[in-house]
Amino acid sequence: MTDNGHCGHGKETTEMQKMCISIVPIFNHLEPSEMNEIVKHTNSVSHPRGHTIYHEGDTSDGLYIVHKGRVKIYRLSENGKEQLVRILEPGDFTGELSLFNETVHDAYAEAMGKVELCVMNRDDFQSFLVKYPAISLKVLGEFSNRLAKTEKQAARIAMETTDTRIAMYLADLSEEENSSQVKLPMTRKDLASHIGTSPETISRKLTEFEEAGWIRQLSQREIEILDMDALLLV
Amino acid sequence: MTDNGHCGHGKETTEMQKMCISIVPIFNHLEPSEMNEIVKHTNSVSHPRGHTIYHEGDTSDGLYIVHKGRVKIYRLSENGKEQLVRILEPGDFTGELSLFNETVHDAYAEAMGKVELCVMNRDDFQSFLVKYPAISLKVLGEFSNRLAKTEKQAARIAMETTDTRIAMYLADLSEEENSSQVKLPMTRKDLASHIGTSPETISRKLTEFEEAGWIRQLSQREIEILDMDALLLV
DNA sequence: GCGAAAACTTGACGGGGGTCAAGGTTTCAT
DNA sequence: ATGAAACCTTGACCCCCGTCAAGTTTTCGC
Known part of the structure; x- marks a missing residue:
């Protein structure tokens, strides 16, 4: 894998960085002049599909804001198995933990396709937090959402059966997309690692659900939910 | 269950409230005068063992700071099984999610013994955040810790075997207490729900560990770790 | 301190689901 | 467009561990 042959660094496209800042919830409430000030402290970076953005064990180099594309955050267990923590969409950010x-980072970030990021270094970000307290409140809100989501996720994996976890995942997806027809945002393998099961089990359960008449598998990644209530009763 | 027969409300003991504020990491860095200002906006509350401090579904009424005693935060799954999310020690706080x-709250908080709390209402807390940005940074740090811990926890439950989870729990405890002799802070039932297994399995695994010579069970709640390395190899 | 209630331990049993394997399908880089 | 690599599905096996039950020990309110 070439190291960063595809990684453009620098400020050649301030326009892009500005857009980047303006779409992020934690910054987009600021005055244009304030945004400009922030834009000056970011760099644009691009990564090709499959490229690792940061490694577990890397020291923190700052805040990563996703501009285009999607980023997969995952961990590796002792025995080398990977667990998908979450997927970043444009407007999401990461790097906060450190x-x-x-x-040091305790997870990996990997580009799921071609990805464009804006990066701000740690010290600059911290001084913006002090200078504009409203940003802190936004970040606190974001953290508290993620915390709630992660705690819910942990509780599910710990207490629910595999059927229920898969059903609940579909339900969440359907709610997010406001549609009874959902598109899985990842492979069976990643989904399995996310909800704590195996790809084979996901295949089997989805087939069961289809045979029971609760869903229809339109294609590998697309599922139509026919009977949500039955689905959630296990 | 009597509703709040044991719950003292009011400002009868400002001294206690002051102490309460002064031990919390998110406030104890402030000037004495600033702390006094904050103390004025808190109320002291006491709960007896087993009393529910807030219910799932309650609307947020503020920030709870633990002064004395311990508080158990847990969730209930669809089928009524409980999962222990975490335990609050003096100086910890909760209520932040909402x-x-x-x-609304999506978890329960229950007094594990007699508990004394300081409570601050939501609006007051938010205005302190704006007035003293340093508090936000502290809260952000606390959130980021909890997020890291929770994500790690979710990954463990999803990917590791039961043996490993129990071993890792003991290892964490030993690290926290800086001692090879650890005291379990909860019952088998709660521990089981926390790490995603059953009380019976915990009993059995601990016996196995002891027979293998890796630990010694001094009493029900006290365990001496004899061979940490072997323990973590499953 | 004492008695009841909660917590813990041990045994037996059964099923859910993880793993390995093999064959079919989709994706993607060239 | 095309071949290789990644992904998905289905089958067979079997073991881990959740559950139920019964007996023992510890905890705690009075």
């Missing part, structure tokens, strides 16, 4: 306690 | 997004 921003506030001077620790 | 402080930043106007949502």
